[in-house]
Amino acid sequence: MLDSLLSWRCALDQRDERYYRHLAAVVEGSDDAIISKNLNSIILSWNPGAEQLFGYRAEEAIGKSIYLLIPEDRHHEELHIISRMRRGERIENFETVRQKKDGTLVPVSLTISPVKNEQGEVVGASKIARDITVQRRLAEQQQMLLSEMRHRVSNCFAVSSGLLTMTAREARSIEELIELTNNRYRALAKAHAVALHDPEQTQSHPSRTLTELIRVIIEPFVDERRVRLTVANLQLSHAAITPLALVLYELATNAVKYGAFSESDGILEISSTSSCERLRITWSERLQRKDSRTKGAEGYGTRMIRRVIESQLAGKLERRIDTLGFHMILDLDLKMVADFSDNG
Known part of the structure; x- marks a missing residue:
């Protein structure tokens, strides 16, 4: 009985590991910028798409404030976004402007989702940013x-x-x-x-x-x-x-x-x-x-x-x-x- 339970748990762990590896590969391979941050607006993760869009390498961005990417006249947007994340709301196709490392502005469409812990509490946000310059x-x-x-x-x-x-x-x-x-x-x-x-x-x-x-x-x-x-x-x-x-x-x-x-x-x-x-x-x-x-x-x-x-x-x-x-x-x-x- 114990051996069966251990085998079942091992199979679940392997399945979860494959799932998370697959998810990580999707994030790493995405052309869109995918960024996660905590509720204090500190960047926690940064994929290659974000580097391509904004010009910062992961080591330059992780641990810094998300305000690094937001023009000064749009700082109020982040306060509104964090407020909605705390309420567990999702923001889709929010068109705005963000700032690259070289200072140039780029029009983007943002989709932002709350990230919850095992207790169901909102602890951060996941953001997908898409360059809409061509559109x-x-x-x-x-x-x-x-x-x-x-x-x-x-x-x-x-x-x-x-x-x-x-x-x-x-x-x-x-x-x-x-x-x-x-x-x-x-x-x-x-x-x-x-x-x-x-x-x-x-x-x-x-x-x-x-x-x-x-x-x-x-x-x-x-x-x-x-x-x-x-x-x-x-x-x-x-x-x-x-x-x-x-x-x-x-x-x-x-x-x-x-x-x-x-x-x-x-x-x-x-x-x-x-x-x-x-x-x-x-x-x-x-x-x-x-x-x-x-x-x-x-x-x-x-x-x-x-x-x-x-x-x-x-x-x-x-x-x-x-x-x-x-x-x-x-x-x-x-x-x-x-x-x-x-x-x-």
Whole structure:
């Protein structure tokens, strides 16, 4: 009888040992950070996933306060977490921000469970932290795309209305109105194709100079007699055509909605200068009335222009409104805009 009891106990011990070895292997092999701490917020265990996420080795973290990982402005979160652990509550998918060893902040999703002793008393907590940087970035990109879609749809209606109003002022008959409108919409489609190049097309944009690109973009919006163009006949690199066309197209549609193209006597002046490996393009709209665009506020279109210039043309955007009108100065990296391949 005694031998049977001893054999049974030995089998249970071996099973428990296998279970705990398996559990330890799961913790050690997890890509997520798995950390345990006591109710005084002192770190008791630290797996390789935690080292990968936060940058501290186990010997650097164990025995230290969990506040090592919490930005100062979020210290109150730990007090709330410990309070819930003491009540035996579990916290799932709590999205917050934690701090790495090098000081950088990382968005994480936390799942925290109370740890109990044999008497059922809560003695600590087990925390799983998952890096959600990619998910946050994807969510931000999705929101940006939705904002751009709303802007584009709204822009289409506003531009169509503006073009019709502008064309109606120029036409002397119904037949001429129809002809001018059709011509403008065909030109608009051509400008739109240049500004938003289809990535599935096998052929790249045809080679263009800066002057040619500007003329293609502004053609559907206004009679060239109202445009004063003094820009360098600069050959553009293929990579610069789409972002630069997108910027010019956005400026032109804004001019139809709010600026020089929205009134019969508005004037557009576009000029360029180059020096010290920089290309400066100045877009100036001269209006008789006060420009409705305000100095401080930036709409979605302006933010989009700034983002394109900074990310794709290594440039800066200056926006100015004064008594003479509205001005946009594009300060661009000449090497990223120009094609010098034919210059030896």
